[in-house]
Amino acid sequence: MEITRREFLKMSAAGAALMAIGCPVAAWAAKGEGEPDRWVKGVCRYCGTGCGVMVGVKGGKVVTVKGDPKNHNAGFLCLKGALMTSVIYAKERITQPLIRKNGKLTPASWDEALNLVASKFKEAIAQHGPKSVAYYGSGQALTEETYLASKIFKAGLKCNNVDGNPRLCMASAVGGYVTTFGKDEPMGSYDDIDNASCFFIIGSNTSECHPILFRRIAARKEANPATKIIVVDPRVTNTTRIADIHISFIPGTDLALLNSMAYVIIKEEMDNPRFHGAYCAFMDKEGKPQTFEDYKKFLEDYAPEKAEKITGIPAKTIKEVAKIFAQSSATMSMWCMGINQRIQGVWANNLIHNLHLLTGQIGRPGATTFSLTGQPNACGGVRDAGGLSHMLPAGRLIANKEHRNQMEKLWGLPEDSLNPEPGLPTIALFEALKEGKIKAMLILCTNPAQSLPDVNRYREAMARKDKFICLIEVFQDAETVQFADVVLAPAFWCERDGVYGCSERRYALIEKAIEPPGQCRPSVNILVDLAKRMGVDPKLVPYNNAADIWDEWRAVAKPTVYNFWGITRERLRKESGLKWPCPSEDHPGTNIRYVRGEDPLVPPDHPTKYFFYGRPDGKAVIWFRPYVGCAEGPDSEYSFVLTTGRVLDQWHTSTMTGKVPEIQRSYPKAFVEINDKDAKKLGIQTGDHVQLETRRDKMVFEARVGEVCRPGLVFVPWFDPKLLINKLTINAVDPISKQPEFKICAVKVSKAAKA
Amino acid sequence: MAIAGLLVQAGKEDLPGVEARLKELPELSTYGIHKEQYIVVVAEAPSGQLEQVVERINRLPGVLTTYTAYLTVEDELPGVPD
Amino acid sequence: MIQFDWFSRLRNRWGKWVIIAPAAVVVLAVIFIVCFNLAFPRTRCEAVKHLEAPEIAGDCYGCHVKATPKAAQDWYESKHGVQLVKCFVCHGQPDGKGEVVFALNPDVGICRKCHDSSVTNMVNNYGLEPNCVSCHPFHQNSIHHRAYVKPVAKKTID
Known part of the structure; x- marks a missing residue:
């Protein structure tokens, strides 16, 4: 049979097409790469839910990601975690060190870059002292990275200017737990979701910001339809789709609601006197001891009829919600940035705890009473390992001499050699940078040029000529890169191993799945190398890898309430995470703290069932926190409230999610959500251009008109580097936690001509 | 001269109509409907014009998208029009 | 006036209805279109075909709520809709960009991203070709129950 070449080629072409769809149902339709050779266990790179993942690797490349069925998420992932692959192989990856020469970042060798950074730090310390340098870290860095950086600066350089972006998101939750219970971190775990009969969700868009926890809450309601879900939010978000009651309120007045619920609970005798009589101390806002009768007097200002005037919530609703909260068989509260990112954030946290202690x-x-953590490792890394300017590892405080002496012993330092003066928290740190008092800063795994409030101030600070910034960053298009003098190239996510600790006190291991590209190195190795070149005593940094650091950190935490001695590297490899306290290798981890029989740190023969061992008298505190409004509420000139937040698809400053084509096309740019009644008055329709102006800056956004925001409120997501909404937000901070009030500031809203 | 093996994807109800229209295009030979969503097509065109042929297929009503499964370019072949 | 002869004949037969009936149809059509557009104010539909507006191709629902309203509503009211498992997670992008293969009927590998143990279970226990959608409502609002309400009676698989 004769066949021409042309016919042959045409038959090949048809055959190839047929084969493309005819091949047996491959389990993995990952663009023709085929089934992975192996699956590597890890933790999702994104939010504080901390879902377990299995990374599918074929031929040394990640081809797909699926959920880890053995971790708390039971295999489920939100769309961000499910689409990680594109992020790893983005073309914007920085694969070798960069040094800014003549205004332009140019490739350099590791030696050249590290020597330059070391010399700048040494110079600053020699000329201006250790207070002139700083480290600004991240709740997305590995625990080992944060522990190491904190040690290098505090022990090695005697510099306590070590802070991190959890100052912007979780500091108030820390303040709340510490002032109420004596120690940080939630008592409960995600298992509580499966047993609650009432969910009180306030200041959280759980559906978009902790989607897999939202799924679990919805599944609980499906299993037990009598479960009540109360959502308290000035926006009607997707979270309210499963809510029984949605409460909108005037932004900033939620403290009045919480106190009013306490009033109703006591008035209607739904409190639990046996519990609060035995286990609670009452204190006024200055910390002076009070009685239950004093508390009742304090709450008289918050009778529902009075609270209605403050909050805009009908008194009837306040009574209803208080009743459901108190009388349900098991009530779980969850909250996030709506409560934390406020100048009364710590107080708001206290008031939520109050309700649980009262009942x-x-x-x-x-x-x-369960705080939702925003970032994947704010708990494990920054909070627990002490990566904040007033802290030492495992809940110890710089200002406490005994704690300092403990750490000096553990770190092999001479007694009283640690700097006793706490360093600068984030906003104060960047203000000091602005004033020229910080000469050299090391920034790891965060993007302050987009994420700080009132960010024009701090971009100006970072642009100073007399400062030196070394940035360890994965992507060259991150906003902060333009202000960096040196950029170092880190390994990303599963290109190195390390631990993440999520909201429920679960420490889980991200295992190394692939080699990092180009000349990227794991950040722990970068930090050790840098420390040695800066003249830090090599005995302080005897680590070859993250596992070495982990073993030291275990030992450092062992004598404290963070005791996770039983969470060895081996166990982390075998298990899909373990919840601390976990004092020994045969201990399964802890679901509930402070309760005899549940918490290994409560002696089994302890005389009472509950023991809040974080506090000197073993009792939790019910704080008298009055309602105080926000820093910059609306007035006649700036008549709207501007609030910022996240959307499901785009994570934080979108340096990662923006690399995922599906996501970038789902939310290509920021927008402003406006209430439809407000929009009508201003003549605005969806798609129109709207100008937002605060006392700090102004910006034009496309409008999305609808019923999400209550009248008087506008919402803008903060992921878009081309529309930096943080230029408009305010840098006012909570006096206790120093966390900024991203959630509320006053704004003018007007229709704009097309930009 | 370029020869490409293509998969043209269309909605279930649109498949017969799309197939008919594909048959009308001179550069194409169709090889049937498969898996209730794909039409296998072989396109033959001067290599500089192949892209436009694919574009033309994409613009046909009912076509969702076109995948290229195979491509060969034979510009040096004697006796074959360029 | 030969060309209007048929019109005159109709007019003679049916009288004024010849004018009223078509006019009514037109008016009703206009009302329908207006109501539909009011019901979905400014719902985006910049693209008539997938490839015309790739920069917003990730907001599938925005167009499909008009283009394929039943599928869109089914998804919205299903568990995937409540959980915001958006279209592109399973179906990919029309121009093939991104990680997920563009498919009307996604491969079971996509289901495995979240439902791995269930799929493995089914394959082990029933030896079934893992084609989930033949029994499971991937985005379907069953007429018997909505996503998070328990059905009164269980449906059998036929």
């Missing part, structure tokens, strides 16, 4: 809705499966 005894605490320390039982399903009854717990």
